[in-house]
Amino acid sequence: MATVSFQQASRIYPKAERPAVDALDLEIADGEFLVLVGPSGCGKSTSLRMLAGLEEVDTGSIVIGDRDVTDSPPKERDIAMVFQNYALYPHMTVEENMGFALKLAGISKDERATRVREAAKILDLEPYLARRPKALSGGQRQRVAMGRAIVRNPQVFLMDEPLSNLDAKLRVQTRTQIAALQRRLGTTTVYVTHDQVEAMTMGDRVAVLKDGVLQQCDTPGELYDRPANVFVAGFIGSPAMNLVTGDAVDGGVQVGNAVLPVPREQLTRAAASNGKVTVGFRPEAVRLAGPGEGLPVRVDVVEQLGSDAFLYTSLADAPDDVLHSADLVVRTEPRSAVTTGQQLWLSTDRGAVHVFDAQTQQRVD
Amino acid sequence: MTIASGTVREAAIAAPPPASAATSPARPRKRRQLTRNRWGYAYVAPFFLVFAAFSLYPFMYTAWVSLHETSLSNINGGTWVGLENYRNLLQSEFFWNATRNTFTIGILATVPQLCMALGLAHLLNYKLRGRTFFRTVMLMPYATSIAAATLVFSQLFGRDYGLINTMLEAVGLQAIDWEAGTVSSQVAIAVIVTWRWTGYNALIYLAAMQSIPGELYEAAEIDGASKWKQFLHVTIPSLRPTILFTIVVSTIGAVQLFGEPLLFAGNGTTSGGASGQYQTLGLLMYQQGWSNFHIGQAATTAWAMFMIILVIVGVNAVIGRLRNRADR
Numbered sequence: 233m234a235t236v237s238f239q240q241a242s243r244i245y246p247k248a249e250r251p252a253v254d255a256l257d258l259e260i261a262d263g264e265f266l267v268l269v270g271p272s273g274c275g276k277s278t279s280l281r282m283l284a285g286l287e288e289v290d291t292g293s294i295v296i297g298d299r300d301v302t303d304s305p306p307k308e309r310d311i312a313m314v315f316q317n318y319a320l321y322p323h324m325t326v327e328e329n330m331g332f333a334l335k336l337a338g339i340s341k342d343e344r345a346t347r348v349r350e351a352a353k354i355l356d357l358e359p360y361l362a363r364r365p366k367a368l369s370g371g372q373r374q375r376v377a378m379g380r381a382i383v384r385n386p387q388v389f390l391m392d393e394p395l396s397n398l399d400a401k402l403r404v405q406t407r408t409q410i411a412a413l414q415r416r417l418g419t420t421t422v423y424v425t426h427d428q429v430e431a432m433t434m435g436d437r438v439a440v441l442k443d444g445v446l447q448q449c450d451t452p453g454e455l456y457d458r459p460a461n462v463f464v465a466g467f468i469g470s471p472a473m474n475l476v477t478g479d480a481v482d483g484g485v486q487v488g489n490a491v492l493p494v495p496r497e498q499l500t501r502a503a504a505s506n507g508k509v510t511v512g513f514r515p516e517a518v519r520l521a522g523p524g525e526g527l528p529v530r531v532d533v534v535e536q537l538g539s540d541a542f543l544y545t546s547l548a549d550a551p552d553d554v555l556h557s558a559d560l561v562v563r564t565e566p567r568s569a570v571t572t573g574q575q576l577w578l579s580t581d582r583g584a585v586h587v588f589d590a591q592t593q594q595r596v597d
Numbered sequence: 598m599t600i601a602s603g604t605v606r607e608a609a610i611a612a613p614p615p616a617s618a619a620t621s622p623a624r625p626r627k628r629r630q631l632t633r634n635r636w637g638y639a640y641v642a643p644f645f646l647v648f649a650a651f652s653l654y655p656f657m658y659t660a661w662v663s664l665h666e667t668s669l670s671n672i673n674g675g676t677w678v679g680l681e682n683y684r685n686l687l688q689s690e691f692f693w694n695a696t697r698n699t700f701t702i703g704i705l706a707t708v709p710q711l712c713m714a715l716g717l718a719h720l721l722n723y724k725l726r727g728r729t730f731f732r733t734v735m736l737m738p739y740a741t742s743i744a745a746a747t748l749v750f751s752q753l754f755g756r757d758y759g760l761i762n763t764m765l766e767a768v769g770l771q772a773i774d775w776e777a778g779t780v781s782s783q784v785a786i787a788v789i790v791t792w793r794w795t796g797y798n799a800l801i802y803l804a805a806m807q808s809i810p811g812e813l814y815e816a817a818e819i820d821g822a823s824k825w826k827q828f829l830h831v832t833i834p835s836l837r838p839t840i841l842f843t844i845v846v847s848t849i850g851a852v853q854l855f856g857e858p859l860l861f862a863g864n865g866t867t868s869g870g871a872s873g874q875y876q877t878l879g880l881l882m883y884q885q886g887w888s889n890f891h892i893g894q895a896a897t898t899a900w901a902m903f904m905i906i907l908v909i910v911g912v913n914a915v916i917g918r919l920r921n922r923a924d925r
Contacts, residue, residue, distance in 0.1 A: 286815050307821035319812035323834035332830070333820035380820075 234297035234387040234420060236260040236283065241292035241302075243278050252278045254444040255292065263418045265411065266449075267435030269425055271467070275444035276424045277392055283422060284313050284390050296387060312381035313390040317397065318373045320365040320380075326352075327361040330379045351382045354413070371402050378410070382417070389414070389421040395430065407433060428468050432456070440464050458586075462593040465512045465586055471542060471561045474518070477510045477590050485509045488547045490527045492580065498587045498596050505591035515542060515563040517584035526579035529560060531572055541566045548575055663896035669886060675893055682897040692898070694873050695881040696905075698783065702858075702877065703851030705787035706794075711843055713791070714798035715836075719828060721799070722806045732803070735796035747789055747860035751776075754785045754861075776861070779874040786875055789857045794850070798843050805839040806832060841917050848909050852902055855879030878902050 238258040244251045253275040260266045268276040281287035283294055285306035293302040301309045312333075320329050328335075330351060331344045339347075352358045355375045365373055374394060381389055394410070395403045411434045414421050425431055431438045432452040439449040440463070448460040459465035465473045476492065478485040480503035484493040492511050494502075502509045529545035543562040562578060564570065587596045663682055667675020686692050721731055738746065753760045754775040762772040775785045809832065817827045833840075854877045858869055867884035869876025876884075878898060886895030 284815075284819060286818070306815075306819045311819065313816070313819050315812050315816060317810070317812055319810070319816035321813065321816075321831065321834075323837075332817075332822075336821045336826060380816075 235262050235295075236388055236420060236422065237295045238279070238283070239293045239295065241279075241282060241294055242290050243275075243282055243287055244290045251275075251290075251444050253282065256444075256446055258439060258446065258449060260420060260422065263420055265414050265421045265423065265434060265436045267423045267425060267431040267438045268441060269428055269431035269438055269467075270441035270447075272426060273443075274441040276426075276441050278444075279441070280390050280392055280422060280424045283388070284311060285309050310387045311390055312384045312386040312388075314377045314381050314392065314394045316393040318365075318377040318394075320373060320376055322365055325362050325364055326357060326368070326376050326379075329365070329376055330383050333380070333384050347383045347385075348379075351379045354382065355379050370398055371406065374398060374406060378413070382413075385419075387420065389419050389423075391421065391423045393425055394423075395425070396427075403430075410434065429470060432468065438468075440467060442467075458595070458597075459512075460595050462510055462512070462588050465588070465595075469514060471515055473512045473514050473586070474560045475510055475512045476560075477508055480507055480509045485511050487511075487527060492527065492585070493582070494585060494587055502587045502589045502596040505589055508590035510588040510590045510593070512586035512588065513580045513584055515561040517581045518560070518562045519579050519581065520562075520564065521577040521579040523577055526577045527560070529576050529578055531570055531574045531576060532559075534570060534572055536566065538566060540564065541568060541570075543570055543576075545576065545578075659896045659899055662893055663900050665893045667893045668890045669892045670890070672892055678893070682893050683901075685894065686897050686901060691873065691876070691881060692878075692901070695869075695876050695878045698869065698873075698875055699852060699854060699877045699879075702783050702786055702790070702854060702875065703848065705783060706790035706854075707844070707847045707851055709787075710791040710795050711798055711840070711847065714795045714843070715802055715840075717795065717799040718802035718806055719832065721803055732800070735799055737796065738793045739797040741793070743793070743856040744860055746793060747857050750785070750789045750792075751861050751863055776863070776870065777874075779872075782861070782870055782875040786854075786857050786861055789861070790851075790854070794847065798847070801843055802836060802839060805836050809835045837920070838917075841913060845910055845913050848913075849906055852906050852909070853879055855883070859883075878905075 236258075237260065238256045240255045240257060241253065242251045242255050243253040256275075256279055258266075268279055270276050278287055282289050283296075285301070285304060285308075289302050293300055295301065296309060296311070321332065324332065327345075327348050330348045334344045334347060348361070349358070352361055355378060357372070357375055357379055360368060360372060360376075365376065368376065374397070377394065391410075395406055398406060407430060423434060432455070435452060437449055437451055438455055440447040440455070442463050448455060448464045450458075450460075455464065455468050459468060459473075462475060466475055476485070476487050478487045478492070480486075480494075480499050481491060483496075484491040484499065494509065494511060499509060528548040530548045531543050531545050533544040535542040535544070541564050543564060545560050545562060547560070560578065562576075570576065588594060589596055662672065662675070664677065664679060665675030666678045666681070717735065721728060721735070725731075756762065756772065756774045756776065759775070761775075766772055773781050775781045813831050813835075814827055817831050822830060858875050858877050858880055859865065859867060861875065862868075862870065867876070867880045867888055869880045878901070882895045882898040882902070885898060886892045
């Protein structure tokens with residue numbers, strides 16, 4: 233077990249226009265479960281592979297524990313990795329797959345068998361030890377890949393989208409199992425995913441990346457409540473946060489013919505660069521107001537989920553060019569009588585509004 | 598009560614027809630499938646017609662000829678001798694000599710050939726500058742005609758002015774009379790075969806290597822496997838079916854070896870050296886049929902070669918199946 237730290241680590245592919253990972257600074261505490269999340273091509277997998285030693289570090293350094301491993305080959309880093317496609321050796325049995333690293337490390341046959349059996353017990357794999365990967369289901373293969381990492385008892389677990397090949401139901405199940413397993417073993421873990429729900433539910437902290445640049449690294453709660461910029465605000469949460477950009481006017485932000493109220497002090501600072509302000513509010517922070525109050529919208533789609541319902545709406549009186557850029561999502565009671573095409577008026581909870589400088593995209597408090 | 602039992606009976610009567618209805622369409626469906634596939638048979642027919650005319654018929658005819666005492670000029674008019682030719686063959690020291698030579702040359706050629714091909718393919722699988730060039734060069738020997746290549750090689754292996762002997766003498770070793778010795782001549786022929794086929798096999802291995810997922814190597818690297826261990830534990834097991842295939846193909850080629858030893862002699866004789874030290878089964882067959890005009894005997898040898906190939910391929914298939922069963 234150990235801490236991990238990225239210090240200004242960059243990866244620049246030959247002939248690439250911009251770095252795949254740009255001066256990444258990240259401190260991961262001992263025993264922490266850190267999730268790297270972002271859209272595809274954001275550099276999350278590259279960061280993980282740099283930590284694994286499968287990808288070069290062009291500038292900066294990576295430290296595991298108190299050892300600088302920037303130039304060490306993977307086997308000297310004392311890490312174990314779970315791959316997206318599991319990368320199980322097809323010609324080896326489950327037992328041989330799990331024990332392969334131990335065998336290479338010259339550990340005796342007896343100890344190998346004991347350790348593999350222990351891990352198999354934790355992962356419910358005991359009946360399958362003599363099978364080959366081909367004869368296993370997707371979920372079982374995933375567990376073997378986990379087992380292969382566990383038996384080595386490494387300092388750090390690296391997981392590269394390990395759930396993306398499972399079906400939706402199994403993914404949710406395995407998600408909790410992995411999180412529980414990690415808490416039980418207490419091994420520092422770096423986990424890569426593109427799924428923000430996975431990130432939020434599993435991570436002690438979540439690092440959001442975009443275009444190779446770290447946007448924000450914080451606990452899931454903080455990330456949700458206080459996104460550092462417009463990208464994080466829009467990326468975290470499902471359905472996404474409503475984001476509207478408009479001119480700062482007296483008392484708030486002009487959206488169509490209505491004004492969204494924003495506290496004066498925040499408004500002044502957010503409008504400082506170019507007079508435009510981006511306002512964000514989550515679907516659950518929207519209230520249906522009486523006729524004539526707040527933002528007038530037209531309901532386009534009603535999504536019934538049982539536990540609640542989402543209304544996809546567009547501004548009723550907005551000029552055409554704003555129409556599609558300002559779709560607003562509202563969460564309501566599941567059995568409300570709202571129907572498609574209906575006109576509604578929306579107001580936002582005070583204090584639940586996020587304000588961003590439209591120019592710099594940064595949060596203003 | 599009566600009403601209830603009545604309905605039950607009615608239900609029982611009603612039940613069978615659906616069952617018979619379910620089974621009866623099965624047979625017509627099968628027939629219909631065959632008729633529907635009629636065009637499929639029509640499309641594959643040309644191949645089988647050609648195959649029958651140019652492979653199956655000569656094949657069976659050879660078997661027929663092998664049961665006759667006949668000469669090249671009078672193929673159809675020989676006398677029936679039954680299995681006499683086979684008995685003669687099995688008692689002939691020339692046959693056993695040729696069989697022995699075929700096997701030793703086959704092993705001398707196939708084993709190093711496949712090992713080198715594997716190594717070459719592994720090297721060419723790395724990212725290196727001019728990879729396409731090396732891959733093309735590798736296949737060049739295969740594109741060269743046996744005659745041209747063998748003539749060059751018999752020059753290289755020449756006793757008096759051969760390049761190899763010149764080099765041996767240059768480093769103070771004794772010159773070798775390559776053609777005259779049993780081992781030396783067989784080694785020389787094996788070298789020619791190896792030179793010609795290594796690139797071809799390497800290309801097959803390379804294609805198979807490229808279908809091994811890169812993640813496996815990364816996983817092995819993280820597991821602490823050196824490059825050599827990765828080759829041993831990832832590459833070789835993944836190539837197993839391909840290796841089996843190349844062994845079968847090379848073995849068939851080795852049993853039929855003909856051009857190289859014929860041209861290596863330098864004078865176009867089929868005796869395979871002064872004491873038949875490198876006469877293969879292919880040469881023996883040719884000698885029997887076209888030098889001695891015993892076409893019946895030659896057909897017998899041809900069938901013997903075919904039987905040997907069948908046995909070897911069969912053994913390979915059994916080994917492959919046993920391994921597969923062990924895998925499960």
